[in-house]
Amino acid sequence: MNISRSHPRPSPRRGLRSLQARTRALGLLLLTSLVACGQDEPPSRPSIDESSARELSVGKLVGFTSEDGAHVWRGIPFAQPPIGDLRWRAPRSAKAWAGTLEALEFGSPCIQYAGPAGRSEGLEDSDTLGSEDCLTLNVFAPPSTPENAPTGSHRLPVMLWIHGGGNSIGSALLYDASRLAVSQDVIVVTIHYRLGVFGWFAHDAVAGANATAEDQSGNFGTLDTIAALEWVQEHISDFGGDPERVTVFGESAGGSDTFAMLVSPRAAGLFHRAIVQSGSGDLIKLEAAQNWIDDTESGHVHSSNEVLLALLLADGTAADRDTGRQTITSWTPTQVSDYLRGKTPTELLSLYGGGFGGMYDTPKLIRDGVVLPKLDPRESFSLGAYNAVPVIFGTNRDEVKLFAAFGSKDVARIGIIPLWFKNERMYHLTAEYGTKFWKARGVDEAAAAITSAGRAPAFAYRFDWDEEGKMLWFDLSPLLGAAHAFEIPFVFGGLAFGPVTDNIFPESSRPAARILSDQMMSYWGQFAYTGDPGRGRDGNLPQWKNWGADPGQFLIFDTPADGGLRLSAETLTTQTVLEQIANDDRFETSKERCTVYWDIYRFNGRLSLEEFKTIDGGICKDFEGA
Template sequence: MRHIWLGLLGVLAVSACSGTGERPPQPLEATVRTVGQGELVGFQHSPGAWAWLGVPFAAAPEGDLRWRAPRPAPAFNGRFEALEHPEPCPQFTSALQASSGVEPGQLVGSEDCLRLDIYAPEGASSDNANRPVMVWIHGGANVWGFAGQYDGAQLAKDQDVVVVAVQYRLGGLGFFASDTLRADATDPRDAAANFALLDQIAALEWVRGNIGAFGGDAGNVTIFGESAGGHNVAGLLASPLASGLFHRAIIQSGSFDSVSWEAASGAEPGQSNTSDEVALRIAGDGYTAEALRAADLETVFNAYRGDDGAPFLNLPRMIEDGVTIPRDGLANAFASPDTFNAVPVITGTNRDEMKLFNAFRGDLVNRYLGVILVSRNRQFYDTIAEYQSRTWRILAVDQAASRIQAGGHGDVWAYRFDWDEQGRALFVMDLSHLLGAAHAMEIPFVFNHFDFFGRLDGAMFNSNNASGREALAAAMGAYWAEFARTGEPGTGGPTNLPRWERWNENGLLMRFDSPQANGQELITGTDSFEQLEADLAADTRLDDAQRCTVVEAIAAWRPRGSLDAMRQRMGCE
């Protein structure tokens, strides 16, 4: 699954909205808090919700601190005004940011980015620090994204929780398996490769030490994330360095794969843009750790560009470094509660995950006037997405949940998100068909905040589907918060929703949809690659050429040997 996002990050472009409107927020004296670095002040985000934005949780990882474990944040110089989202970590802008006037492929961000945003119900303080804390880890293939994409105020207010959105190093600054840098380690954690995970661990350490001031219970922390954020949640579950820092985990459309240190560094073949290749591009033959850290930011990121200037987004991530991730692999860590942080876990996927990506494939979709998208073959468009999305589910739900339970850890719940009531845009663009329950579509429902997909929001989240999606958002928020509160989603607390039972050997998932489509209901059944292949071989909707196109569409998820065998069985060689 590790390369499914490549070249398509633009479809994850979402709006950054603080909820404060055009006027800059004003400091609110009632939000003054004292943390380890000193005093800070937030603002009234919206009626019933307070926010503190851009709070540093570690020192800027720049200069000699680049490619090292994060160090403690320095003390504030006077009162810190936590009124604006932090500048993103360095990254290439994505394709659909062009709709906001931003050219894709541009380098933006600052290395002084290890900051977080906090949202809490109005009145939350150390005097009532008993609320569950929900720490959000953003997605974006671990090469793109930022805290300001996500507004946690409504979730905090609706569910009486404290929401924290964290930033972390991305791309080559976040994932770099260099023997040269490892030899220069001055702290045992410096010998890691997943600096992004170290940043998230540092954020959780900051939360443990300071969240009580914002009304949160440091002894009841839930980590949750989507896509690459879900992958990172899995990484934190497997990381011995994160032990005790969180107490529940939610993986939304995540992944459980990893790559060896040897492959990521370049000592073994098979990976693109290994650390050895990139280090040579940055500092030349005979490069040193000092030279790599002294290189300016543009030089580092230009090492991930092709001759045409286009960014390379395929680089090793979630590396088996033996520091943050065990050397025998991420997935293997879940075989026993003794080898991962065995807290209650929810894992799930969206029914139509891959439609978000397929909607921008020229071989599947025609584009008119630059903005109108129409599938070339409606039935094939649905069918290829079905097999791709089933593949995602098999890896992220069926295999993962079964592996965890088979190892002796029973506290696992699973879901499938099915909402597809977007309707049409511009009269001819059928968003229910093109996107449906696509990748990332569940995020606005979890946050109950529908200012998310930029220019598509008004079309997708409209008056025709308002009552149904509002009911679905209330249900998902209730389940997520009850899980954070008690370690079981149950009936969503006092809302008395259908009881969400644990995953079992027969497969048991909560299906999420609007009341018009049966609402929340438990469904049974498991999926597997054997079943998928049997269904694909017998699928009368496909001709031989289309069947082979489907095989290639799931190629990135399959080990080489099993893929070659599948090609042969399908007559696709």
């Protein structure tokens, strides 16, 4: 969407309102990571294209042709609605439908806080958005009639996308995979999966007497993704896809969900390559997901027992913590189950309070020992105890700046609107080390562990593009840089941020950005075909070598103005990042250094409180944040 610049000069008051509106639009779009849609509003209902008619074993369906020329089928159910008694149970196979499904509209997002994304629908941030009946997927494919759809050895590779959003917000509605599918001659599937407390909740009582091991795992959102992969195995051939060449890829929480696919025994054989974009791979212990916060092994503040107690206090069933625990002890498992399943989504979500963009903190990706192993993924990788397929791991050079731009004390703001830097040096330092920890954990240590096991190759990248424009006087390049999620429009080919597209992609940077997007799609497509990104689909790009190859460990994605595509050996570990902080002379005081350590303790989980207080000779023992 082009924003006209040929307006009369506004009055100062009108100019401020215009600045606030446009900057707020930028903030809200970035807060909800609406970077892949390329749409300014929800898409209207398209017209049926009869050439997209397909017949599956569960029923007939018909889709449409997108503006980029792909055949698209939306809102296909891949599991039964997880409502009523199926809340907090493993997904059950979808039932057949009668007649022809007009697959023209997306299924409902899974239930979540409305957050900033809901304001276009007149919702408050704390309102709920979506439905528990949400287990649908969407298929994007190069166009073909039923008669000439690829078959046999001509079937196309499949790429299954897992959206991000902290595993508590987000949906597939934001991602138009048409350009990726058509340009790379692949089939892309995007999915919905249960989020937050509906997707991950481990409590013995809700499983029931006849529960399966999966029902008891608490990993329902993870099992939804596995169910979508099972659907692909059964039905994707009807769309011309090859069930023997399936790539799982996802960003942020979707990247961590991809980590989960790599280590889940239940996902074995359902996919053949994986791409982790900005995923941490951090899974939580079962004890943390279940225990009370005052147990010997402390539970998460929103563990299943703590949630149950909070509900009793909220509705007046219990007057205080002690009587609430006594009530829970006196109830049978059936009473507990009936009570929890009787709560509405609004009642459940009211316990949390939406955080950044509507995200909220609850135990997710639970190391239950059935769906997900008890070990940390990197330990599983190093032991070779994982689904050994080729993997790409990557992060963006300035991941943390997406969050810092709207939350750092080093930026002056009105509300969430950034105005100018208060301390630009510390803004960059804090973002740099937060991002380095992200890379060490989510890329370098993971790729090194897989390489050491020797069962499958690992590849790595860093996304460095930072050629944004301005929001009036504020240069967005230093504020955002190569921020979290900014690689998504390059991977999907949309290069759009809705009403602020001209600010993120000014005319001067757009041609080079388009070339970089084409290069990234080419590598992703080649990886989907062969399990090796190589030189891209056309064979004309620099060779992307696997981790451990000489020279370089990972590929940097950037435009020629900033060095272009190139290999780098600047690898990191948790320990080397801590050493860099200790020896970095850009910090002017111990308090500044401790501020970065404190952020690592709070957000990265790689330091205990005791380690924080004793690190670097104990310089942080009296830090006011602790």
